[in-house]
Amino acid sequence: MIEAFVELNPIVQALIGTLFTWGMTALGASLVFFVKGTNQKFLDSMLAFAGGVMIAASYWSLLAPAIEMAEGGPVPSWVPAVVGFLLGGFLLLLVDKMLPVINTDRYLHDIKDNKAKNRTALLVFSMTLHNIPEGLAVGVAFGALASGETGATLAGAVALAIGIGIQNFPEGTAVSMPLHRDGMGKMKSFLFGQFSGMVEPISAVIGAAAVIFIEPILPYALSFAAGAMIFVVAKEIIPGSHEKGNVNIASISLMIGFAVMMTLDVALG
Template sequence: MFDWFASLSPVNQALIGSLFTYGMTALGAALVFTTKNVNQKFLDSMLGFAGGVMIAASYWSLLAPAIEMSDGGALPKWAPPAIGFLLGGLFLLLVDKLLPHVHPNKPMESAEGIHPMKKRRSTLLVLAITMHNIPEGLAVGVAFGAVAAGFESATLTGAIALAIGIGIQNLPEGVAVSMPLRRDGMSRKKSFVYGQFSGLVEPIAAVIGAASVIYIEPLLPYALSFAAGAMIFVVAEEVIPGSQEEGNTDLASISLMIGFAVMMILDVALG
């Protein structure tokens, strides 16, 4: 099974890996068929766990390989990772300012972006989680693309570990869309459809990320660190505040540390 996967092109590997992460988003959204409400402590702990996974993945699976790949280049070793990292955060900042969206458990009055009040709440919720999923899909894509470049720090098992980690943390993201919509009175079927739809951007971003670094190999350190910066922005801007806004700060913090440890173990053990 693993040999078959290893024989595929990096773009196909990225597609399969990101389809898994999308499937985990859909699985989280499917919880709407079993209940109308999810325990807030459980949801906050899952969000904290997701934040920990994203932080660990940003370093071990993205920044660390980017730093190693920058050694011996025309610029100082730290320059490409630092530039890519900051550009990733800036990109998400611009998306956050421009894309109409509203965060789960927030009133419509708190909607952000350009003309958000002209959109339906369901659309704004999907756009909010979609914004989170862009850097996650990109991270999976560039990780598999890096393997094809032949760098020692980029391994197939490490890319698989990243896809598994992001897939795990996608569970609460699917829940975060479908459950608020169900509480607002939307049918279970529609709530699920909207919840899983937010994850469809990941395969698209993954394929673009893998293809771009294969054909423009010098961009690889920038692409890896760009994905890391974008994910860290999401964690700092949305995931951590969202996990603590209901007062479950200690639970969310411990869950974040557990998520970090799980992703670290996956990356070190498999990578």
């Protein structure tokens, strides 16, 4: 089986690798089916946990790799991180301003509160956006094998896909649980949660096929996604987890979410 995988075209390898990462996102999102009842403290803590996961992922999965990739480039390594980060935040600010005029009821009609509906839309959008550069990174890693890039190895590309896949498990949970908290049914919460990882196979194929063109912009794309996620955490996730008065448990849950994601990122990085 391993020999058969080695013989595959790098684009197919990238697709298979990110089908695994998508599957791990779906597995994490499926935890919503095991939640019994609607205990508000638990649901608020899960929203805050999502915020902690997003903050940690923003640095260790996105900003730190972006800075590392930019080293030795035409501009100082911090420039792509700063530019991409701020642009990501500004995009989410624009999206937030546009949400009232976008018909989200078609998809989010079971969430009655408009504030919760906006939070849901921003959460799904930012997590999906975050998975695009991760998919591109896996695609570039496999595509580099075909381009003959020095230092590129199949083992390294596979390790990257496995690492991102394991990291995606809590990210899937971080999407589906808050959606259920805001009133969405379990099945629909799961579908939205796994959807955030669906973009990875698509972007991986693009990254593998266009490795020469994608690699230079990857630091900007990673940082862009980080800025979008931090904006959502600051504007919606943390205030939302506090609005029912469960401030202490939400704060602790955010720290636990951060610690879990940090541990996965550092251990698998």
